[in-house]
Amino acid sequence: MPTSPQAQNVQKIQELLAESLTAFESGLELPTLPANKPEELKAGKVRVVLEATHASEVRNIQARVEALGGRVEAVYDNLVQAFVPIKSVNALAGMGSVSWVRTPLVPVWEQGSTVSEGVRVIGANLWHEAGIKGQGVKVAIVDGGFKGYQRLLGSELPPADRVIVRSFNRDEDIEADERHGTAVAEIVYDLVPEATFYLVNFDTDVELGRAIDFLISEGVQIINTSFNFFGTGCPWEGTGLIEPIVKKARDAGIFWAVSVGNHGTEHWQGIFDDPNKNGFHNFLGDDEGLTLDVDADEVGAVIAVLSWEDKCGKATENYELLLFDDADRRRASGSQLRAGWPSRVLVFTVRDSGRYHLKIRQRTATRPTAKLDVSVIDIEPEYSVFEGSVGAFEPAISPSAFSVGATDFRTDAARRYSSRGPTKDGRIKPDFAAPDGVRNTTFRQFFGTSASSPHVAGAAALVKSVRPNWGPKEIADFLASRAIDRGDDGPDNTYGAGRIALGEPLKEEKPAEVTIGAFPEKLKFVAQANGPAPVPQLLEIANLGAGELVWTAQAQTDSVKLSAAQGVGRALIQVSLDIAGLAAGTYESAITITAENAQNSPLTIPVEIQITEGTPVGELLSLFFSKVEFVTPAAWARSERSSDGCLVYTNNSAEAQRIRVTLADGSTVSEYDVPASKAVTACGDILYVDLR
Ligand SMILES: [Ca+2]
Ligand SMILES: [Ca+2]
Ligand SMILES: [Ca+2]
The missing domain is CATH 2.60.40 (Immunoglobulin-like)
Incomplete structure (x- = not known):
């Protein structure tokens, strides 16, 4: 890194951003930065996230941003998303209350009416016929944009009075020139036409955090996200930079369905191997380049992520991810998202189609070999490995969300592109599989795990509408119990618990009703013929259910006398026996308790009367x-x-x-x-x- 007068704070600045600062000062070409437009950078402005040492410092940072000519766009927890002059970044990084400066994190949309064929495939139509249509459930589609949603209200989406729209984008544009969210919402609507919908969009991690806080405060119970952040995961520890947001939703009782990703064939994993000792990993024989055939018309950028088994935040190993062109010129290198994070994210804007080669170089190693994982977005590399292709994508690897793989809706076979588990820490992913390729007014045919995930979100919403007390785990357990096992026996890393199928509709549980209770369950009187009357006994009447018990009580024979014949709620009545005229012997009588609104009315309490010749015993x-x-x-x-x-x-x-x-x-x-x-x-x- 060339030294500059302002470079003293560079250790608190993400590598990629630091390179941009240097390039800007030197008048060199600026690299591609996530969540930044080239024209914004050319105008000397950059969008960054300032991580505060503590949330209480956010105000001070905000004031400093404004004093330096910048603008704060969004705040979440200790994160400040700001649009600032490039020249002010070093000064902001110099603040004691700023621990890290980086570019915003952005996701990829896992995309590959009419009614989705998925409705019949998973059997939701039977639930609809039973009257279960998602009533009373709030379901949110969190996505990039909802272009064209308005003209679908009341036909392919619910009527406007059941749709809450909120943009967390910095420009508050809910459409964001993106139809992906609209297509996803259409599928959820096909499954739960009577649910209340939240259409919420965002672009960066800070904006997502704010969006989820909003949905929690609104009491939303089901969330669908058909996107994944790349390279934010800490896969060997089963966590990541986005995980706290997902866990917060889970802790609030939200069932979160996420597309597992469309990166099944865009993945390589293996162990670092360098037989010729030049520092570069050999993929196969002497081939040190993971070759990519790149069509500049199809992909705007090469995006690749390398992660390795290490401690997140305290990585002891160090690897580089480098991109070379076919003439073996180095064109780009991956950068750290955070200090000490065992991953590298490489973003390279492609102007020329052709062959490129990803290389992995070992810089620091305390162990001779390390487990490596590489994902390339939308480009199939020369060597690809299905297994583990869920990679470091979040929230696909999240233990707090349920991820969904894609099956062909006609055959139930897994799509090649559907990402596979296990996670690096050994958990099964996806959790479920669901159809894609289904019809849709927005996309005609909607391919990708983006289309599968909303089938699971919709199925979960149907279950929630008949079992409002069930939390995410109970809903998931139910869906797993009904899912159709595919692939290897039992849960597996292609289909999860199986392809979603709802089966017989759950019966609606009747609200608790008035239930008559009486104690004891029977009475017995023992008395001597022509002797004194036996002592009276008590009968307790109570409501074992809900609501108000209004009862009447009646004895079946004249010899049994009750101290009260009617009442409201709990009561103790005295039962006495008139033995006049009763000869020795055993008599059966009963007390009948009736309540018009009780589900178990009338309730009968048997009364046994035993008249003895001698003195009675044993009561x-x-x-x-x-x-x-x-x-x-x-x-x-x-x-x-x-x-x-x-x-x-x-x-x-x-x-x-x-x-x-x-x-x-x-x-x-x-x-x-x-x-x-x-x-x-x-x-x-x-x-x-x-x-x-
Ligand atoms: Ca080598
Ligand atoms: Ca090669
Ligand atoms: Ca299976």
């Missing part, structure tokens, strides 16, 4: 009482039951002990002999006497 009595006397207090042990605070008196003597109970009416006094080790329990105004 558990429940009495409304006002006083209990223990004739021999020393025979009793007292304790308090922690579960309900009732007082329990246990007969600790070896023989029966007499108690004297004054009933709640204040005049009736009865005596009972409680057997050894049995208890008398006082709960409020109820006394339980165990005579069994």
Whole structure:
């Protein structure tokens, strides 16, 4: 790096950006910078992200940007996206509160009405016939642009009153001259025509963070993203620079479906190998160039990402990613996104079609060999490896999102271009497979995992509309249980759990209803013929469901008397027996509890009446009482039951002990002999006497 008067802060500036500063000062050709237009750079302005040491420093940084003639476009957490004079970048990097200056991160759109054939393929039509159409669910399509969406409202998209549109782009242009989002939204609409839609666009990582915060605050439950950031992943650790945003949505209970990527054949992975010891990796034999045939009319730029197994932020190894033309002239080199990040991102604007060669050079190595991973966007390299082609793409590798591979909607076969797992840390990706190539008014036929992912988002929204309490994991488990296994037996790295199929519609769970409860479930009276009436017993009536219980109670025989015949909500009623005229023998009676609005009405409580010739024994009595006397207090042990605070008196003597109970009416006094080790329990105004 040539020294310049301002270069003292260069260690806090992303390599690619630092090169631009030098090129600008020297009047050289400026490199291609993500999220920057060439004419903006020519005019001496650059769009950067200033990473603050802490979110509380954002205000100071904002003021400094403006003082230096720049403009803040968006703020998210500790990130400030600003459009500033190129000359001010060094001064901004010099601020103590700025830890890193970089270009914004931008994604690739994984693109390859009429109703999508996917609706029938995955069986959503059966759910629609059962009346399940996504009602009550908020689903967001987060994308680059929604060109032409307005003329589809009410036909291929929901009517305007169920569509919330919000742009997080710096120019607030929801269309952004991009139809991709519109095509994706069309597919979701085919699956959940009665859901509420959020159409949200963005261009950079900072804008995406703001968009997701907005969707969380709106209570959105399903998100679809048919894009991926390249080279932001820290794949061997299962995380990345975008992961905190995705995890925040997951923690808020959002089911996030993402296209796994269309990079199945645009990938190479292997172990660094340099038999001729010149520092350059040998791909095959003496071939050190991963050859690319580039058509300048088809691709505007060569975009390639190298990552290697290492610690993110504290990389000990160092590799370069270099691009050479066919005359072996070096044309571009990959740069770091962050200090100490084990990856290189190379962006080279192509003016001439022809052959180019990617080379990997080892600069620092504490280990002789390292696992390497290379993805090239939209160009199939000379040597390609399906396995692991999910690469370092985010959120495709995210453990917080569900990624979706593409199958041909006619055959269920995986598309060659659909990215494969596993992730570098050994997890299966994609999570699901779903059809693409489907009909669409926006794209006629819509190919790519971009078209597959919204089928899963829509299926998840259908499930959510009948199971509003299910979180992302429950929804995913259900979808996996219904998915059709393809490829290798069980979950695999091409189809995930299988091709999405919804199967039989889930029955809507009825809202909780009034349910009559009664305790005990049956009553038994034992009395001596022509003797005294047995003590009255208590019957508790309660609502075991929701809503209000309005009950009536009736005894089936005249001998059974109830203290109340109707009531609202919980009640204790006293059941007494009139034994006049009952000869010795066993009689069956019952109490019927009725509630017009209860799902289990009427409820019958059997009452068994046993009239004996001699003295009856063996009852558990429940009495409304006002006083209990223990004739021999020393025979009793007292304790308090922690579960309900009732007082329990246990007969600790070896023989029966007499108690004297004054009933709640204040005049009736009865005596009972409680057997050894049995208890008398006082709960409020109820006394339980165990005579069994
Ligand atoms: Ca070599
Ligand atoms: Ca080659
Ligand atoms: Ca399988």
